[in-house]
Amino acid sequence: MSFRNISMYYFVCVAVHGITLANAATFSIQNNFPYTVWAAAAPGGARIWARTGCEFNESGQGKCQTGDCVELLQCQGYGLPPNTLAEYTLNQFDGMDFFDISLVDGFNVPMEFSPTSGGCNRGIKCTSQIVGQCPSELQTPGGRNNP
Template structure:
């Protein structure tokens, strides 16, 4: 599984050290791990079970920019988009500079993080789902949020479509 995300309001020096308001990579220009929340994620796994690619947009780490993730070849046409400006509608308890946190980031409890495997949508995860129907809104949201194309498909990720 791989991830793509936007970083916003960044400043780096000539050595590649600095900071981003959202999606920061430990102060490094060249990411060596995951970006810090809040960040909208494009996630994908290529040539998996049944020679299929799996892809999604995830809001499990929160939201920082609208995103589109779409196939561009191989006869696969079902793209996904989260184009709402969630930042301006973000519930007060989830607001973050430059974005909107997911409830797990804020509350760190099993109800919101699904660590035990027993969880369902909450009012806060529904806030995200109501605005971006195809995006993951909590960790067990597979049935409405994971999409496939044949292996070998090309894709595009568009920030702020």
């Protein structure tokens, strides 16, 4: 059985995604901020992001300032911009895995996305606080939108 482990820092809690039994993947998510960040993932995989400024009631209804999942604690689809994305595709082209950090949905938190097994020791980072570098037209509470 093939097993891959990729760590992504600057999130809270741990999300585990099983791609298939033969190609399982574990994602360890860690928050290094002094404030709460809610981890989110698209059902079925492919992307993980951070949600900030969230408040949920006991039934899982609520809202997040960034990365909101249509007012649900358990995401049923992609998060609403702005959100920094960690994207991945596993077991492609000759069994290789691919991963990136994307700002296509804007930016809300700095992020590091690094494999911890499988022979790859090169992670990627978007750790600058780029909010202050973006034009004021892209400003939104808690982040920056993509033009």
